[in-house]
Amino acid sequence: MTVAPQKDSLDQLFEEAVVEHAEPLWPLLSAVSPPFPVAKAAPYVWDYEKLRPFCERAARLVGTDLAERRVFMLINPKLKAPYTTDTLYAGLQTILPGETARAHRHSPFALRFIIEGERGFTAVEGEKVMMQRGDMVLTPSWEWHDHGNEGDRPMIWLDGLDLPLWQVLPSNFTEHYANARYPSELLNTASNRRYPWAEMQAKLDAAPGAVAEERYRMRANGGEISATIGASAFRFDKGAKSAPLRETASAVMHVYEGSGQTRVGDTVLTWKQGDTFALPAWQKIVHENTGAGRAYLFRFDDRPLMSALAALRTDAG
Numbered sequence: 369m370t371v372a373p374q375k376d377s378l379d380q381l382f383e384e385a386v387v388e389h390a391e392p393l394w395p396l397l398s399a400v401s402p403p404f405p406v407a408k409a410a411p412y413v414w415d416y417e418k419l420r421p422f423c424e425r426a427a428r429l430v431g432t433d434l435a436e437r438r439v440f441m442l443i444n445p446k447l448k449a450p451y452t453t454d455t456l457y458a459g460l461q462t463i464l465p466g467e468t469a470r471a472h473r474h475s476p477f478a479l480r481f482i483i484e485g486e487r488g489f490t491a492v493e494g495e496k497v498m499m500q501r502g503d504m505v506l507t508p509s510w511e512w513h514d515h516g517n518e519g520d521r522p523m524i525w526l527d528g529l530d531l532p533l534w535q536v537l538p539s540n541f542t543e544h545y546a547n548a549r550y551p552s553e554l555l556n557t558a559s560n561r562r563y564p565w566a567e568m569q570a571k572l573d574a575a576p577g578a579v580a581e582e583r584y585r586m587r588a589n590g591g592e593i594s595a596t597i598g599a600s601a602f603r604f605d606k607g608a609k610s611a612p613l614r615e616t617a618s619a620v621m622h623v624y625e626g627s628g629q630t631r632v633g634d635t636v637l638t639w640k641q642g643d644t645f646a647l648p649a650w651q652k653i654v655h656e657n658t659g660a661g662r663a664y665l666f667r668f669d670d671r672p673l674m675s676a677l678a679a680l681r682t683d684a685g
Protein backbone atom coordinates (compact mmCIF):
# COMPACT_ATOMS: atom_id res chain seq x y z
CA MET A 369 0.00 0.00 0.00
CA THR A 370 1.32 3.47 -0.83
CA VAL A 371 1.05 6.38 1.62
CA ALA A 372 -0.45 9.55 0.14
CA PRO A 373 2.14 12.36 0.19
CA GLN A 374 1.46 14.65 3.18
CA LYS A 375 0.09 18.04 2.30
CA ASP A 376 2.62 20.73 3.20
CA SER A 377 1.69 24.31 4.09
CA LEU A 378 3.51 27.53 5.05
CA ASP A 379 1.88 27.40 8.48
CA GLN A 380 3.20 23.91 8.99
CA LEU A 381 6.64 25.00 7.78
CA PHE A 382 6.77 28.05 10.11
CA GLU A 383 5.73 25.93 13.08
CA GLU A 384 8.48 23.43 12.46
CA ALA A 385 11.10 26.11 11.73
CA VAL A 386 10.41 28.09 14.90
CA VAL A 387 11.15 25.00 17.00
CA GLU A 388 14.61 25.08 15.42
CA HIS A 389 14.89 28.83 16.17
CA ALA A 390 14.60 29.73 12.52
CA GLU A 391 11.95 32.21 11.32
CA PRO A 392 10.95 33.40 7.87
CA LEU A 393 12.10 36.91 7.03
CA TRP A 394 9.67 37.65 4.23
CA PRO A 395 6.57 38.40 6.36
CA LEU A 396 8.66 40.81 8.47
CA LEU A 397 10.86 42.37 5.83
CA SER A 398 9.16 45.76 5.75
CA ALA A 399 9.02 45.87 9.57
CA VAL A 400 12.76 45.24 10.03
CA SER A 401 13.69 47.20 6.92
CA PRO A 402 11.04 49.96 6.61
CA PRO A 403 10.80 52.30 3.62
CA PHE A 404 11.43 55.33 5.85
CA PRO A 405 12.60 55.81 9.48
CA VAL A 406 10.02 55.27 12.21
CA ALA A 407 11.07 56.78 15.54
CA LYS A 408 9.65 55.16 18.67
CA ALA A 409 9.98 58.36 20.72
CA ALA A 410 7.22 60.97 20.89
CA PRO A 411 7.78 64.74 20.91
CA TYR A 412 7.54 65.88 24.54
CA VAL A 413 8.34 68.86 26.81
CA TRP A 414 9.54 68.54 30.40
CA ASP A 415 8.42 71.58 32.37
CA TYR A 416 11.22 72.87 34.59
CA GLU A 417 8.76 74.59 36.94
CA LYS A 418 7.29 71.17 37.74
CA LEU A 419 10.58 69.27 37.86
CA ARG A 420 12.73 71.72 39.81
CA PRO A 421 10.85 71.05 43.10
CA PHE A 422 11.46 67.31 42.57
CA CYS A 423 15.19 68.03 42.38
CA GLU A 424 15.01 70.03 45.64
CA ARG A 425 12.96 67.36 47.39
CA ALA A 426 15.31 64.58 46.28
CA ALA A 427 18.23 66.64 47.59
CA ARG A 428 16.51 66.88 51.00
CA LEU A 429 15.60 63.18 51.06
CA VAL A 430 18.80 61.53 49.88
CA GLY A 431 22.48 62.53 49.94
CA THR A 432 25.13 61.88 47.29
CA ASP A 433 26.55 59.26 49.67
CA LEU A 434 23.56 57.07 48.79
CA ALA A 435 22.66 58.52 45.40
CA GLU A 436 25.97 58.47 43.53
CA ARG A 437 24.27 60.44 40.76
CA ARG A 438 21.15 62.22 42.04
CA VAL A 439 19.38 62.56 38.73
CA PHE A 440 15.82 62.61 37.46
CA MET A 441 15.89 60.92 34.08
CA LEU A 442 13.69 62.55 31.45
CA ILE A 443 11.94 59.49 30.07
CA ASN A 444 10.10 59.65 26.79
CA PRO A 445 6.36 58.90 27.31
CA LYS A 446 6.52 56.27 24.54
CA LEU A 447 9.64 54.57 25.94
CA LYS A 448 11.17 53.50 29.24
CA ALA A 449 14.43 54.34 31.04
CA PRO A 450 16.98 55.35 29.82
CA TYR A 451 15.38 56.63 26.61
CA THR A 452 14.66 60.35 26.09
CA THR A 453 14.72 59.81 22.33
CA ASP A 454 15.45 56.54 20.50
CA THR A 455 19.22 57.21 20.83
CA LEU A 456 19.65 59.94 23.48
CA TYR A 457 19.33 60.18 27.24
CA ALA A 458 18.76 63.37 29.23
CA GLY A 459 18.54 63.88 32.99
CA LEU A 460 18.44 66.65 35.60
CA GLN A 461 21.24 66.32 38.14
CA THR A 462 21.38 68.21 41.44
CA ILE A 463 24.34 68.84 43.75
CA LEU A 464 24.11 70.84 46.96
CA PRO A 465 26.95 73.00 48.30
CA GLY A 466 29.67 70.80 49.77
CA GLU A 467 28.43 67.53 48.24
CA THR A 468 30.45 65.20 46.02
CA ALA A 469 29.07 62.91 43.34
CA ARG A 470 31.85 60.34 43.59
CA ALA A 471 34.36 59.53 40.87
CA HIS A 472 33.65 56.93 38.24
CA ARG A 473 34.25 56.40 34.54
CA HIS A 474 32.20 54.64 31.90
CA SER A 475 31.99 53.84 28.20
CA PRO A 476 29.10 56.27 27.52
CA PHE A 477 29.95 59.85 26.56
CA ALA A 478 28.39 62.60 28.69
CA LEU A 479 27.87 66.32 28.42
CA ARG A 480 26.39 68.77 30.95
CA PHE A 481 24.55 71.98 30.21
CA ILE A 482 24.33 74.08 33.35
CA ILE A 483 20.84 75.34 34.22
CA GLU A 484 21.48 77.07 37.52
CA GLY A 485 24.04 77.60 40.23
CA GLU A 486 27.61 78.79 40.34
CA ARG A 487 31.01 77.54 41.49
CA GLY A 488 30.03 73.98 40.68
CA PHE A 489 32.67 71.81 39.09
CA THR A 490 33.18 68.56 37.28
CA ALA A 491 36.63 67.06 37.68
CA VAL A 492 37.40 65.25 34.42
CA GLU A 493 40.47 63.01 34.16
CA GLY A 494 42.51 65.28 36.46
CA GLU A 495 41.16 68.60 35.16
CA LYS A 496 38.88 70.64 37.40
CA VAL A 497 36.27 72.23 35.12
CA MET A 498 34.24 75.03 36.73
CA MET A 499 30.55 75.25 35.80
CA GLN A 500 28.07 78.11 35.70
CA ARG A 501 24.75 78.77 34.01
CA GLY A 502 24.86 78.16 30.27
CA ASP A 503 28.22 76.40 30.19
CA MET A 504 28.61 73.08 28.42
CA VAL A 505 31.05 70.67 30.01
CA LEU A 506 32.22 67.42 28.40
CA THR A 507 32.96 64.10 30.06
CA PRO A 508 34.40 61.97 27.24
CA SER A 509 34.09 58.20 27.24
CA TRP A 510 36.21 56.43 29.86
CA GLU A 511 37.49 59.61 31.56
CA TRP A 512 37.30 59.70 35.37
CA HIS A 513 34.77 62.24 36.61
CA ASP A 514 33.27 63.48 39.85
CA HIS A 515 31.06 66.51 40.51
CA GLY A 516 31.11 69.04 43.34
CA ASN A 517 29.70 72.39 44.41
CA GLU A 518 31.81 75.13 46.05
CA GLY A 519 29.00 77.70 45.78
CA ASP A 520 26.24 78.43 48.27
CA ARG A 521 23.22 77.42 46.16
CA PRO A 522 22.21 74.11 44.56
CA MET A 523 23.71 73.36 41.15
CA ILE A 524 21.25 71.86 38.67
CA TRP A 525 22.24 70.82 35.20
CA LEU A 526 21.05 68.86 32.21
CA ASP A 527 22.99 65.64 31.57
CA GLY A 528 23.17 64.40 27.98
CA LEU A 529 24.46 60.88 27.34
CA ASP A 530 24.44 58.27 24.60
CA LEU A 531 23.19 55.70 27.13
CA PRO A 532 20.50 54.20 24.84
CA LEU A 533 23.19 53.08 22.44
CA TRP A 534 24.97 51.13 25.16
CA GLN A 535 21.80 49.19 25.87
CA VAL A 536 22.24 47.46 22.49
CA LEU A 537 26.06 47.48 22.32
CA PRO A 538 27.31 44.92 24.82
CA SER A 539 30.44 46.91 25.57
CA ASN A 540 29.26 49.13 28.39
CA PHE A 541 31.78 49.29 31.25
CA THR A 542 31.72 51.33 34.45
CA GLU A 543 34.54 51.51 36.97
CA HIS A 544 34.45 53.15 40.40
CA TYR A 545 37.45 55.05 41.68
CA ALA A 546 38.84 54.03 45.06
CA ASN A 547 38.24 57.52 46.52
CA ALA A 548 35.29 59.89 46.24
CA ARG A 549 37.37 62.41 44.27
CA TYR A 550 39.82 61.84 41.48
CA PRO A 551 42.75 64.27 42.06
CA SER A 552 42.29 67.32 39.82
CA GLU A 553 43.65 70.80 39.09
CA LEU A 554 42.30 73.88 37.31
CA LEU A 555 43.80 74.48 33.88
CA ASN A 556 45.09 77.97 33.25
CA THR A 557 44.47 77.69 29.52
CA ALA A 558 41.18 77.34 27.61
CA SER A 559 39.82 73.88 28.23
CA ASN A 560 38.85 71.40 25.58
CA ARG A 561 36.17 70.19 27.98
CA ARG A 562 34.48 73.49 28.84
CA TYR A 563 32.47 75.67 26.44
CA PRO A 564 31.34 78.81 28.30
CA TRP A 565 27.99 80.35 27.44
CA ALA A 566 29.47 83.85 27.05
CA GLU A 567 31.65 82.61 24.20
CA MET A 568 28.72 80.86 22.47
CA GLN A 569 26.33 83.78 22.87
CA ALA A 570 28.92 86.17 21.39
CA LYS A 571 29.10 83.94 18.29
CA LEU A 572 25.32 83.71 18.02
CA ASP A 573 24.91 87.47 18.40
CA ALA A 574 27.56 88.15 15.75
CA ALA A 575 25.89 85.80 13.24
CA PRO A 576 23.60 87.36 10.61
CA GLY A 577 19.83 86.83 10.39
CA ALA A 578 16.89 86.47 12.78
CA VAL A 579 17.73 82.79 13.40
CA ALA A 580 21.27 81.58 14.05
CA GLU A 581 22.62 78.12 14.86
CA GLU A 582 26.21 77.59 16.00
CA ARG A 583 27.67 74.13 16.29
CA TYR A 584 29.91 73.43 19.28
CA ARG A 585 33.33 72.47 17.88
CA MET A 586 36.11 70.78 19.85
CA ARG A 587 38.75 73.37 20.66
CA ALA A 588 41.50 70.83 19.98
CA ASN A 589 40.56 69.85 16.42
CA GLY A 590 37.41 71.69 15.27
CA GLY A 591 35.46 68.43 15.13
CA GLU A 592 32.17 67.39 16.74
CA ILE A 593 32.31 67.06 20.54
CA SER A 594 32.15 63.25 20.42
CA ALA A 595 31.80 60.31 18.04
CA THR A 596 28.15 59.87 18.96
CA ILE A 597 26.70 63.14 20.31
CA GLY A 598 27.06 66.66 18.93
CA ALA A 599 25.66 69.97 20.18
CA SER A 600 24.49 73.36 18.93
CA ALA A 601 23.11 76.59 20.33
CA PHE A 602 20.47 78.77 18.71
CA ARG A 603 19.38 82.37 18.72
CA PHE A 604 15.83 83.18 17.64
CA ASP A 605 14.98 86.86 17.48
CA LYS A 606 11.53 87.99 18.61
CA GLY A 607 8.93 86.56 16.21
CA ALA A 608 11.53 84.55 14.25
CA LYS A 609 10.68 81.17 12.81
CA SER A 610 13.17 78.53 11.67
CA ALA A 611 13.18 76.94 8.22
CA PRO A 612 11.46 73.52 8.33
CA LEU A 613 13.90 70.68 8.89
CA ARG A 614 13.52 66.92 8.92
CA GLU A 615 16.54 64.77 9.73
CA THR A 616 17.48 61.23 10.67
CA ALA A 617 19.15 62.56 13.82
CA SER A 618 17.07 62.95 16.98
CA ALA A 619 17.68 65.77 19.44
CA VAL A 620 17.10 67.07 22.95
CA MET A 621 16.58 70.83 23.19
CA HIS A 622 16.90 72.99 26.30
CA VAL A 623 15.68 76.56 26.68
CA TYR A 624 18.44 78.81 28.02
CA GLU A 625 16.29 81.93 27.74
CA GLY A 626 13.00 83.04 26.20
CA SER A 627 9.84 81.24 25.17
CA GLY A 628 8.20 79.89 22.09
CA GLN A 629 6.86 76.84 20.38
CA THR A 630 8.13 74.04 18.21
CA ARG A 631 6.00 72.24 15.69
CA VAL A 632 7.01 68.56 15.37
CA GLY A 633 4.92 66.99 12.61
CA ASP A 634 1.36 67.69 13.83
CA THR A 635 2.34 68.22 17.48
CA VAL A 636 2.98 71.66 18.95
CA LEU A 637 5.39 71.85 21.88
CA THR A 638 5.27 75.03 23.98
CA TRP A 639 8.39 75.97 25.90
CA LYS A 640 9.95 78.56 28.17
CA GLN A 641 13.20 79.08 30.07
CA GLY A 642 14.46 75.93 31.82
CA ASP A 643 12.30 73.50 29.82
CA THR A 644 13.76 70.55 27.94
CA PHE A 645 12.12 68.83 24.98
CA ALA A 646 12.58 65.73 22.85
CA LEU A 647 12.64 65.86 19.05
CA PRO A 648 12.27 62.41 17.47
CA ALA A 649 13.99 61.58 14.19
CA TRP A 650 12.43 62.15 10.79
CA GLN A 651 9.66 64.58 11.64
CA LYS A 652 9.28 68.04 10.16
CA ILE A 653 10.43 70.54 12.78
CA VAL A 654 9.81 74.30 12.92
CA HIS A 655 10.80 76.46 15.90
CA GLU A 656 9.18 79.81 16.60
CA ASN A 657 9.99 82.50 19.12
CA THR A 658 6.60 83.67 20.44
CA GLY A 659 8.01 85.48 23.48
CA ALA A 660 8.68 89.14 24.21
CA GLY A 661 12.44 89.08 23.59
CA ARG A 662 15.20 86.96 22.12
CA ALA A 663 15.24 83.21 22.71
CA TYR A 664 18.39 81.12 23.12
CA LEU A 665 18.30 77.33 23.06
CA PHE A 666 20.85 74.57 23.54
CA ARG A 667 20.56 71.26 21.76
CA PHE A 668 22.36 67.95 21.67
CA ASP A 669 21.77 65.31 19.03
CA ASP A 670 23.12 62.13 17.45
CA ARG A 671 24.29 63.71 14.17
CA PRO A 672 27.89 62.46 14.61
CA LEU A 673 26.62 58.92 15.10
CA MET A 674 24.35 59.17 12.05
CA SER A 675 27.22 60.62 10.00
CA ALA A 676 29.56 57.82 11.04
CA LEU A 677 26.94 55.34 9.82
CA ALA A 678 26.51 57.28 6.55
CA ALA A 679 22.88 57.70 7.67
CA LEU A 680 22.61 61.45 8.25
CA ARG A 681 19.93 62.73 5.89
CA THR A 682 18.16 66.04 6.07
CA ASP A 683 15.46 67.73 4.04
CA ALA A 684 12.68 70.27 4.52
CA GLY A 685 10.09 67.60 5.37
Ligand code: GTQ
Pocket residue numbers: 437439458459461474478513527529
Ligand atom coordinates in the same frame (compact mmCIF):
# COMPACT_ATOMS: atom_id res chain seq x y z
O1 GTQ B 1 27.18 62.33 35.99
O2 GTQ B 1 28.31 60.54 35.58
O3 GTQ B 1 22.64 61.45 34.27
O4 GTQ B 1 27.07 58.37 34.99
C1 GTQ B 1 23.67 59.35 34.15
C2 GTQ B 1 24.80 58.57 34.32
C3 GTQ B 1 24.89 61.26 34.91
C4 GTQ B 1 27.25 61.17 35.58
C5 GTQ B 1 23.73 60.67 34.44
C6 GTQ B 1 25.96 59.13 34.79
C7 GTQ B 1 26.01 60.50 35.08
